[in-house]
Amino acid sequence: QVQLVESGGGLEQAGGSLRLSCTASGRTINTYGMGWFRRAPGKEREVVAVISASGRSTSYADSVKGRFTISRDNGKNTVYLQQDNLKPEDTAVYYCAASLDVGLPWTVSEYRYWGQGTQVTVSS
Secondary structure, three states, X not given: OOEEEEEOOEEEEOOOOEEEEEEEEOOOOOOOEEEEEEEOOOOOOEEEEEEOOOOOOEEEOXXXXXXXXXXXXXXXXXXXXXXXXXXXXXXXXXXXXXXXXXXXXXXXXXXXXXXXXXXXXXXX
């Protein structure tokens, strides 16, 4: 079992930055592909960014490309999502997830473990 806990969410103005963290416990995550997802009010959960188990490969949704950066520190069992130039449409609950796929798992169904989420609200 892997337990995931997100932190770092909050209220930020458009153009500002936040750094989300996802700390894992129960097992080391160095053999798990990791992803950040979000769910905005009234919308389906969608992928934001994913990172391979080694950290050498990443992939981003078009809506956040160039503004968000996913990274991981396997020594600290933690994954990060740096959010820059935030926009009101980034407002959502952000979830961290772990997949047995060591590559770049892209869909919700590929992930086995999920955190409870952290709220990000961006004001205009």
